[in-house]
Amino acid sequence: MTTAARIAALVNSRQRLQWWIEIEGIRCRYGTTTPVWAPEDVTPNEEDDMSSFFHLVSGTAMPAIGKEPVVDESGMQYPDDEVEHRASWIIYVPVALRTGHTLVERLVFYAEAAGTAKISIGITPFNESGADTFDPDLVVKDVAIPAAPDSMVAVDVDLTEYIDANVTHLMIGLSRDSSVSGDNLAKKLVFMNGYLVE
Amino acid sequence: MGTERIIHPWITGIPKIKGQEVDALNGDTTPQTFSVNVLDIDNEITDLFAFNVVPIKTKVTARIDSTDTSITVANSAVFTLPCDLYVNKETVYATAAPDGTTLTVTRAMYGSTAIDHLLTDQNGATITLEIFNRPQFMVGRRVTLCEGIEGLAEADAMKINGFLTGTSVDESIWQFDCSGVLAILKKQICTNLPVTKLAAPLWGGETSEDQENLDAAPGPGSDGAGPVTYNAIKIESLTGGNAFKGAGTVQVGEEIIRYEVHVNLSEFLVIQSVPNIDPYTPFYLTMGRGLFSREILGDKWQRLIFDGQLGVPQFMDRHEAGEEVKQVVTHLDMTGFTSPNPIQVMLILLTSTGYGTNGIYDVLPDGWGAGIDQSMIDVAGMIALGNAYGLTQIPISVCITEPVELFEWLQENILRPCHLFLVEDLDGKIVAKTILTKDEAEIAGASITLDVGELIKAPKWAPGDMPVGEVTIKCNWNPGDDKFYTEAKCLLGDSLKRYEGLTRRTEIECKTIYMPGVGPSATVTQENKPGVPAFLNQFISPIFERWAINPCPSIEADLLYKDRYYVQPGNIVKLTMAGVPDVETGDRGVSAQLFQVVSERPDAKKGTTTIGALMIGCHDRNYRRIAPSAKIAGYDADGGVGGVPRITLEANIFSASPAKDSDFFEPLDKVILVQEDYRALDGGATPEVVTILGVGSNYIDLTAAPATAPIAGFFVDTPAYGDATTAQTEDWSFQAGSDEKIGADPGVIRQ
Numbered sequence: 001m002t003t004a005a006r007i008a009a010l011v012n013s014r015q016r017l018q019w020w021i022e023i024e025g026i027r028c029r030y031g032t033t034t035p036v037w038a039p040e041d042v043t044p045n046e047e048d049d050m051s052s053f054f055h056l057v058s059g060t061a062m063p064a065i066g067k068e069p070v071v072d073e074s075g076m077q078y079p080d081d082e083v084e085h086r087a088s089w090i091i092y093v094p095v096a097l098r099t100g101h102t103l104v105e106r107l108v109f110y111a112e113a114a115g116t117a118k119i120s121i122g123i124t125p126f127n128e129s130g131a132d133t134f135d136p137d138l139v140v141k142d143v144a145i146p147a148a149p150d151s152m153v154a155v156d157v158d159l160t161e162y163i164d165a166n167v168t169h170l171m172i173g174l175s176r177d178s179s180v181s182g183d184n185l186a187k188k189l190v191f192m193n194g195y196l197v198e
Numbered sequence: 199m200g201t202e203r204i205i206h207p208w209i210t211g212i213p214k215i216k217g218q219e220v221d222a223l224n225g226d227t228t229p230q231t232f233s234v235n236v237l238d239i240d241n242e243i244t245d246l247f248a249f250n251v252v253p254i255k256t257k258v259t260a261r262i263d264s265t266d267t268s269i270t271v272a273n274s275a276v277f278t279l280p281c282d283l284y285v286n287k288e289t290v291y292a293t294a295a296p297d298g299t300t301l302t303v304t305r306a307m308y309g310s311t312a313i314d315h316l317l318t319d320q321n322g323a324t325i326t327l328e329i330f331n332r333p334q335f336m337v338g339r340r341v342t343l344c345e346g347i348e349g350l351a352e353a354d355a356m357k358i359n360g361f362l363t364g365t366s367v368d369e370s371i372w373q374f375d376c377s378g379v380l381a382i383l384k385k386q387i388c389t390n391l392p393v394t395k396l397a398a399p400l401w402g403g404e405t406s407e408d409q410e411n412l413d414a415a416p417g418p419g420s421d422g423a424g425p426v427t428y429n430a431i432k433i434e435s436l437t438g439g440n441a442f443k444g445a446g447t448v449q450v451g452e453e454i455i456r457y458e459v460h461v462n463l464s465e466f467l468v469i470q471s472v473p474n475i476d477p478y479t480p481f482y483l484t485m486g487r488g489l490f491s492r493e494i495l496g497d498k499w500q501r502l503i504f505d506g507q508l509g510v511p512q513f514m515d516r517h518e519a520g521e522e523v524k525q526v527v528t529h530l531d532m533t534g535f536t537s538p539n540p541i542q543v544m545l546i547l548l549t550s551t552g553y554g555t556n557g558i559y560d561v562l563p564d565g566w567g568a569g570i571d572q573s574m575i576d577v578a579g580m581i582a583l584g585n586a587y588g589l590t591q592i593p594i595s596v597c598i599t600e601p602v603e604l605f606e607w608l609q610e611n612i613l614r615p616c617h618l619f620l621v622e623d624l625d626g627k628i629v630a631k632t633i634l635t636k637d638e639a640e641i642a643g644a645s646i647t648l649d650v651g652e653l654i655k656a657p658k659w660a661p662g663d664m665p666v667g668e669v670t671i672k673c674n675w676n677p678g679d680d681k682f683y684t685e686a687k688c689l690l691g692d693s694l695k696r697y698e699g700l701t702r703r704t705e706i707e708c709k710t711i712y713m714p715g716v717g718p719s720a721t722v723t724q725e726n727k728p729g730v731p732a733f734l735n736q737f738i739s740p741i742f743e744r745w746a747i748n749p750c751p752s753i754e755a756d757l758l759y760k761d762r763y764y765v766q767p768g769n770i771v772k773l774t775m776a777g778v779p780d781v782e783t784g785d786r787g788v789s790a791q792l793f794q795v796v797s798e799r800p801d802a803k804k805g806t807t808t809i810g811a812l813m814i815g816c817h818d819r820n821y822r823r824i825a826p827s828a829k830i831a832g833y834d835a836d837g838g839v840g841g842v843p844r845i846t847l848e849a850n851i852f853s854a855s856p857a858k859d860s861d862f863f864e865p866l867d868k869v870i871l872v873q874e875d876y877r878a879l880d881g882g883a884t885p886e887v888v889t890i891l892g893v894g895s896n897y898i899d900l901t902a903a904p905a906t907a908p909i910a911g912f913f914v915d916t917p918a919y920g921d922a923t924t925a926q927t928e929d930w931s932f933q934a935g936s937d938e939k940i941g942a943d944p945g946v947i948r949q
Contacts, residue, residue, distance in 0.1 A: 017347055017802065019213050020205045021234045021374065023362065024340035025289035025310035025333065026246065027282060030236040031205045031344075032212075110237065152208065152237070 098167060103159040105172065113149045121157055122173035127166040203308070208237040210371060212802045213343055215358070218378070218621055219797040220767045222633050222812070223704065223745060225613025227620050227767070229380035232343050232358055236372045243372050246332050247365070254331040258285065259299065262315040269301045269329065277331055282307060285315055285329040287339065301329075309340070311571075314553075337362050341376045342626060345802075356763070359574055359626030378622045379574055383605035387547055388598045390440045390565040393524040397465075398432040400450065400517040431457065431467040433523050442467060443563065447528045449599055450517045452678035454526065467523075526677065529596040533561040540594055540612045541584035541630075543710070547604060548575055548628070568604050576629040583630050587638070589616050592733055594710040597677040611710040615671075615733075617740050621767045631768030635743040639792045639814050644772040646764035647790065648755065654806055656775065657755035662812070666745040667693040667701025669738060673711040682707060688738055690746040704741070744814065751813040753793065762800050762807040769795045771811060828859035828914045830871075831896075833907055838899035839892060845908060846897045863893050863914075870915050871908050879906035885915075 020031025111117070162170060219228040238244050245251075254277060260270035262285070269285075274295035277283065283292050283303070289310045290303040306312040319325050333339075339362045346355035359379040366373045431448065442448070442460045448467060449455075457467040529535070535542050545559040550567025554560050557572040584590045592615075598607070613619060617633040634642060646652070667690050672682035693701045711733055744750055753773070757765060765771060772790045793811035800807040829848040838844035849858050863869065870885035872878065878885045886906065892899040898914065908914075 017345060019209065019234075019346075019802075020344050021209070021213070021236075022203075022309060022342045022344070023336075023374070025284065025287060025308050026339070027203065027289075027308050028242050029203050029205045030207075030209045030234070032207065032209055150241075 098163055099165050101160075101163075103163055105157045105159055107155045107157060107174070109153050109155070111149065111151055111153065119155075119174055122171075123157075123159065123162055124171040124173075125162045125167045126169050126171065206242075210235045210237050215343075215800050215802070217798040217800055217807070218380070218767050219810070220619050220621065220631075222617075222619050222794070222796055223614075223741070225609045225617075225619050227380055229378040230358065230360075230622060231363075231375070231377050232360065233373055233375045234343065236374065238367075238372050244367070247336050251332075253334070255328045258315065258317070258327040258329055261317050264305075264312045264314050267303060267305065268296075269303055270299055271301055271329060272299065274298055274301045277301075281331060283329050283331060284333045285327070286313070287311070288313060288315070289333070290329075309342075336365055341374065343376065356624045357626035358622065379570075379626060379628055380605075380620060380622055382568065382570055383548075383608070383620070383628075385568045385604050386601050387568055387604045387607070388527045388566050389601045391525040391527070391601070392436055392440055392442045393522065394436050395434045396432065396450065396517055396519050396521045396523055397434045398519050400431055429469050431455065431469065431523060432465060433467060440563070440565065442525055443531065446531060447526050447597070448523050449526050449678065450523050451515055451521055452676075453515045453517070454597060454678050456528075456530065524599070527562070527566055527596070527598040529594070531562060531566075532596075534558075535561065537593065538596070539584060539590040540592055540616050540618075540710070541580050541589055543594060543596055544608060544612050544630075545575070545577060545580060547608070549577075570628070574627055576623065576625075576627045580630045583618075583632060587632055588736065589618075589632075592616065592711075592736070595712055596710055599677050599680075610706065611708055614706045615708045615711055615737060617737070619768065623766065624763060629768070633740045633744060634770065634794060634814065635740055636792065636814050639770045639794065642770055644790075644792065645769045646761060647772040647774055648757065648761075649774045652757050652761050653775065654756035654758070657753040657773070660752050660754075662749035662751050664697055664700050664702050665693040665747055665749055666690055666704055666741055667697065668703040669741060670703065670705040671711070671734070671737065672705065672707040675707075675709040677709070686734060688734070690742060693746045702745075744812070752796075752810060753813070754808060754810050756806050756808050759800065759802060759807055762798060765795050765798055765807065765809045765811075767795050767798055770814075771795060771809075773811075828863075828898075830908050830912045830914060831910055833909065835903055835907065838897075842891055843900040843903045844897050845900065845914060847914065849896055858896060860893055860896055860898060863890055863898055865890055865892055869898075871904055871906075872913050872915055879904070879908055879912060 018032045020029050022029050107121075109117075109119075157172075159170060213232050213234045215232045216230055218230045220226070236243065256274070256276050257272040258269060259272055262269055269290070269292075275298060277292060277295070279295060280291065280293045283290050283301070287310060288305070289307040290305055291307050292301045292303045294302040296302060315327055317324060317327055341360050341362050343358040343360070344352070344355040345357075346352060358376075360376040361379070361381060362374060363377045363381070364375040366375075431450065433442075436442075444460050445458055446460070446467075447454060447456045455467075455469060457469045459468040460466070461468055529538050529543065532538055532543070532546050535546060538546065542559065546561055547567050548570050549556045549559045549572050550562035551560050551569040552562065552564025552566070556569065557577065559572075559577070560567070560569075581590075594611075596611075608620075618630050619632075621629055621631055623629045669688040669690070671686045671688070672684070673686065674684040675682050690701075755773075771793050773793055774789045774791075792814040794814055795809050795811045797810035798807055799809075830845055831848050832846040834844050834846075836843065847858075847860050867890045868887050869890060870887050872885045873881075886904050888904050889901040890898050891901045
């Protein structure tokens with residue numbers, strides 16, 4: 001395929017991008033196997049919103065959600081017994097995806113040890129004025145951690161029902177309360193990544 | 199590199215890519231960089247590169263050729279087969295060990311290259327070669343970052359080729375920092391040049407004409423200094439570098455000498471091979487000596503030749519035993535391209551490996567070229583570019599006397615003189631681009647028209663640096679004494695007239711351009727313009743087009759990410775937008791204004807890309823209000839000399855005291871009358887042009903009354919280029935006064 005043809009394909013398709021890296025002489029290739037939406041349909045007057053459309057969380061800034069205290073870069077130790085540990089971020093929704101499209105957020109976690117963790121996922125939609133369009137709604141999903149340590153698990157969260165033509169962005173919150181029944185992951189659970197897959 | 203391999207999903211974020219930035223006038227490009235974070239979920243990376251783990255290894259006991267499928271080692275039983283093994287930068291897959299000292303392998307795994315692995319170094323010394331179960335280095339490996347879209351075949355993904363520059367690891371997150379392929383141009387070339395000493399004096403010292411009297415010259419050794427060689431250079435054993443080439447060029451003292459044959463195992467470099475004449479026999483040399491004649495210092499500079507041509511009297515030094523003799527690299531060594539053009543020289547230096555396996559331009563010995571895989575270079579595109587813009591018509595000579603950084607050498611000697619710059623395209627290849635004039639840009643066509651559909655917001659606009667007022671080209675370089683014997687200064691009269699000492703000066707020191715006919719004190723006038731070297735005209739035209747008279751304005755614009763494929767550095771784009779000031783007319787709004795992109799900063803996470811672009815073709819517009827401009831203090835329809843209209847001016851609004859703004863106008867100048875925002879006095883888009891009849895202190899008289907009477911607070915400004923007086927048109931001078939002008943028509947395509 002020529003570059004021109006590639007460009008044509010790019011422009012004529014709705015962009016779902018993926019990246020991968022190849023190193024000379026090394027067997028592994030690493031990348032985003034699932035394409036990620038690009039904000040092709042975001043209009044220029046939404047420039048501010050675009051700044052965080054892609055909200056993949058950098059691996060170096062990932063919050064740990066665990067039972068055992070974790071010391072972050074600033075030296076702060078969390079969580080302690082009194083504090084529920086949380087992570088949150090915002091998804092900005094392109095105009096073209098606000099109606100008639102399925103919106104699925106994939107959450108990726110890393111588990112340091114074997115066990116089961118339960119994560120509460122809170123979803124709050126906002127309209128253009130910044131106000132809540134709904135009362136904060138809460139979806140609770142159990143994230144099952146595979147038995148093998150040093151492993152990854154992905155959980156897909158369907159956000160479609162929270163989207164309408166007026167919803168500009170969603171706030172996603174994660175929390176882990178170690179007292180929840182069935183949570184027996186004794187070690188650290190790390191939220192790695194969140195990205196739109198549908 | 200290995201599209202059949204599985205992609206592991208553990209990349210932890212969108213890659214951070216810092217795009218390229220071009221300094222076009224200086225032929226400079228800042229390579230792009232990128233970094234990727236990977237979670238080493240299965241410890242694959244950690245296992246490979248954990249240097250605290252002792253690797254399993256064995257010695258390679260026989261040279262490995264690039265086609266070999268078995269490797270002879272000291273002990274093949276140390277590995278658990280099958281497995282990947284690493285030797286130098288090549289990865290092989292070992293499948294069996296048929297005996298205790300042999301490994302059966304599949305070569306060139308995972309995008310590595312099957313090369314010869316030798317047991318000797320470049321000087322023939324024995325080295326130890328080992329093969330490992332894990333790679334012994336990571337930095338320097340080639341890396342490709344691919345960007346695909348849904349439904350697109352992997353092979354069609356956009357690519358950034360580069361090299362690993364650093365790694366770090368933090369809690370199982372590996373960060374790979376990489377630099378784009380242009381970074382490889384920092385590589386040293388012309389390395390391992392052989393060096394030794396003269397073993398016997400080399401005849402010389404007489405004037406060139408005296409060669410004819412050689413028969414009367416003293417015989418060998420008669421001067422008491424031992425045997426003197428005549429037609430060959432007697433040398434000692436090597437003191438450094440590879441062996442001397444079979445036929446090549448050496449520097450002895452300040453003399454560059456071409457020799458025909460290297461014989462007798464380093465004893466003689468035969469300058470001119472003649473049967474039955476030994477090196478000690480006086481002999482009339484007709485070639486090889488004095489390739490760069492000192493006569494360039496005098497009025498015989500036309501003898502500045504570099505081809506060892508027959509029959510031309512040449513100057514020769516006498517060189518004593520013990521003087522250094524070192525190999526130099528010349529275009530005469532570029533087999534098949536001994537009269538190369540700049541594009542060919544660039545390709546030869548980029549691709550030469552020493553093995554002749556990297557395309558038709560791989561003609562130099564090992565270590566002389568950069569050996570960049572030709573798949574990473576847009577060879578055809580560079581040749582097409584050279585043909586399209588007349589670069590293949592520029593004859594150049596090459597003499598490199600010591601190891602140099604490839605990019606630095608290319609920048610000084612190829613890119614800047616030819617107005618080229620190198621960028622990486624979206625196939626990960628090195629591509630040559632050129633500074634385009636307005637006509638050339640129109641012909642080349644814009645890759646995209648930017649309007650509200652693509653722009654995130656109105657572009658930022660900047661006036662740019664001061665225009666170029668003086669261009670100096672240092673050429674006719676003598677590699678023997680490392681001096682330039684011509685310094686051609688071109689004064690861009692209009693820039694100087696308008697901005698005087700504020701103009702910029704640009705200078706190139708070009709060691710490849712030889713301009714017979716231009717000596718250190720030559721003057722070229724309009725009348726003998728045909729005598730001006732074509733190169734000089736060719737070099738000046740684009741500078742005049744883009745960086746003379748007025749600053750070259752630039753924009754910075756944020757676009758949607760999807761458009762980055764159209765706005766790569768070097769591309770031509772058109773801008774149509776109502777909110778952008780039209781610097782040509784002073785109005786608001788531009789339509790299809792041409793720009794050349796010089797930088798691009800993609801930000802996939804933000805969903806945008808930011809470009810920097812230079813405006814083309816409006817350098818001669820007076821968008822930057824500086825004298826000659828003036829603020830109107832009053833108007834009298836018949837107050838001038840003889841009852842003509844007079845506009846009185848504020849004294850020093852746009853010029854510095856003691857000069858007055860009126861000082862910058864001259865009778866018969868055409869000027870425009872505008873409001874603060876460059877609108878016409880009647881509010882229209884087109885300012886009225888009036889002609890100055892006379893100029894006095896703080897006033898100008900007009901030849902005719904303007905249609906709309908100006909009032910205090912409005913402005914007199916210089917008009918668009920087409921309406922300017924002859925005094926405002928192009929005006930070059932070449933080491934000459936104002937009546938000695940040269941120059942090509944600015945609109946002429948370079949040929």
